[in-house]
Amino acid sequence: MSHPSSGPATVDAAGIVAASDPHVVVEMLARLQPLERADKFRKLPARFAFLVFRQLEATHQQELLEQLDAEQVRRLVEEIDPDDRARLLLEVSEPAAERLLAGLSAQERELTEQLLAHPQESAGRIMSPEYLTLQRAMTVDEALMHVRTFGREAETIDVLPVTDDDSRYAGIVALSDLVLAAPQERIEQLMNVDIRPVRADEDQESVARWIQSADLLAAPVVDDEGRLVGLVTVDDAMDVLDVEEWEDLSRTGAAEPLRRPYFSASIMRLARSRVLWLLMLAIAATLTVNVLNAFEQTLETIVALSLFIPLLIGVGGNAGAQSATTIVRAMAVDDVRFSDVTRVVSRETRVGLLLGSIVAVLGLLPVWWFVGRELAIVVCLTLVAICTLASLVGSFMPLLARRIGVDPAVVSAPFVTTIVDATGLLVYFLIAHAVMGI
């Protein structure tokens, strides 16, 4: 997938990017090494440099800030929106953050510091404090005049919140509705009062999902007293959802999210994002060694039992991962809550029973032919039991995680698989004991 319809970006003889589309330059810069990137970036014309900078990934912005000189930083930074600046400040190193703040006017610095006062991952962190408000009593004509006079200072004017006299949030007017309305209509009549405001300390992801499901261009943010403090715009909501989904996907794949483009992460950094997961799961997997050790005598008597160990725990792990992934997603989009726990676990257990039965019935004859009747019965009964168990564990663990305040994706697929490995082996030997009398 390349950038839609854009020609290849080229670097001319002097090393200056010869492309008029900032997005093409961003793509090209993203594929360079950090030093090379800073070098190319310095050669961009000033205004164009800002357009490019704004579209760079946060980690690339950070690297550049660390490598540009004070004057270059100042010129860039004063044009960035306060919410993007707040995000940058948290990600850059101490000296880069100081240079960044030093480049700001007193007013801009205050706006940025206000955003940073909100809790991490809250709506307050990603909202734009530079919005433009309308008053209930204004006419459409007055409102448009107000927009024309002060609109340039706001981050967005696509959506205009309306406040009461005491700056309490009252409703919202889309610029498009304002343009289409009759000149003498009152804002009070025009404004949409169905869009409820979100609180500044609410979770980013839930705000972003709301913007998505209600097709908003921006959601109004209020403080504890209902006073308007900012707007969360749709582009920031998109970025939040992207990051959240990426975190879920990473953890389902047993790794911490990278938070930077693939090639700009070093081998050490890639390993670091994975090593803890791998070790924890390996330690959890020593459970399987203990289970097998407890049944070592059984294994010595019937070595053929060991032939099916990887197959059985593989199927169990997959069934568990299926349930876990489904439930993690259903929770993310708020289809499922902890209060649904009995209903969810009972549904998933029935799904697991059904799946295990299908796999067992289809597998019975081949296994019979391969190792004989008795062992085939043991293997197939285990398949049914292990799939049921895996779906039960796989659906319960993410719900439990959310309940105790852990990201459900953290305990999803890989952890479920490891738990199912150990308990599945236990079930296998117990069934073998019952059927084969060993």
Add this chain to the structure above:
Amino acid sequence: MSHPSSGPATVDAAGIVAASDPHVVVEMLARLQPLERADKFRKLPARFAFLVFRQLEATHQQELLEQLDAEQVRRLVEEIDPDDRARLLLEVSEPAAERLLAGLSAQERELTEQLLAHPQESAGRIMSPEYLTLQRAMTVDEALMHVRTFGREAETIDVLPVTDDDSRYAGIVALSDLVLAAPQERIEQLMNVDIRPVRADEDQESVARWIQSADLLAAPVVDDEGRLVGLVTVDDAMDVLDVEEWEDLSRTGAAEPLRRPYFSASIMRLARSRVLWLLMLAIAATLTVNVLNAFEQTLETIVALSLFIPLLIGVGGNAGAQSATTIVRAMAVDDVRFSDVTRVVSRETRVGLLLGSIVAVLGLLPVWWFVGRELAIVVCLTLVAICTLASLVGSFMPLLARRIGVDPAVVSAPFVTTIVDATGLLVYFLIAHAVMGI
């Protein structure tokens, strides 16, 4: 996560929803059974019903269309945007689709049919054909008058594409810029020519990612001759990305995406979305039975070797899943392409070697203490080999999949795990053979 700041939705004695926020009603309806949902929906006031309908998930819309009478359907359908209607038409049953089309005016029906002529998952399918164009030669004042006169018929006027005389796309003007501009300025000077148009047959996901990374409210869509045919708006882009990420997550969890809310999917449907994956992976896992069978004699001699089988394939599977997930994501956001294959596989292999070495070094002493020196050396050497191998396979498979036109997420974590299981066992016995001389 509940809807931000909204109170609990209540159903009054008459069964009519007593909540003024459509979003709250949508949430409440989503949790009901289909028949109950249709029943409640019929009782909503007409205009409010549309607001609710528009925000319902596509599957719920579909169910409702199948249960409402012709007049109710007609009233709902005429208010839906053509692109949303096209999506609905594809998802509903034959009779519901006919009722839906019957409810449309000739002009609306034609717009919908035009959208359906574009390939699946293309920009043409999700674009809005109801946009408003400006001409290069217009002044800002004329353009605003044009917007006021015709704006109500367009799906969006937040972004206004500009065309040449032969209706070729020339640039784009944001409504906000139009409002802020000097009345006599020409559109030609105001328009942004840096936003390149996308082609109608381009992939939805790449268009959506571009809208996200460039922070656009809408992207212009052109046909093969560069004539403007529509706009892809940011809300549609958000939905596309959400579905795509969900598909990746599902396949990483070895299931087909559900495409409907959790509780509205039956047990049979849940099982159906998983059973094929489970069977395919189980069949692939019979490889492990064959490998173990080939080494049955070795296992009979040293039963202790079997103790570590689940642990080793577990660690290998996790390392493989880590690489696969990282690469699937890096490809989705276009950080990595097939042409990077050598660089990616070599990086991942080094990461795997590093991870395997760390796990092996930390595991050496405990395993030594548990089963003796020789077996400990075998287990730890296998850990190094299996992690390296897993990372290699895990990074190569998704790249290969994309190359041959398969969704990389399909062959990611679960398939990589299964392949690594079998090859890992082989490596285990070969190392045991070399070290222990069996």
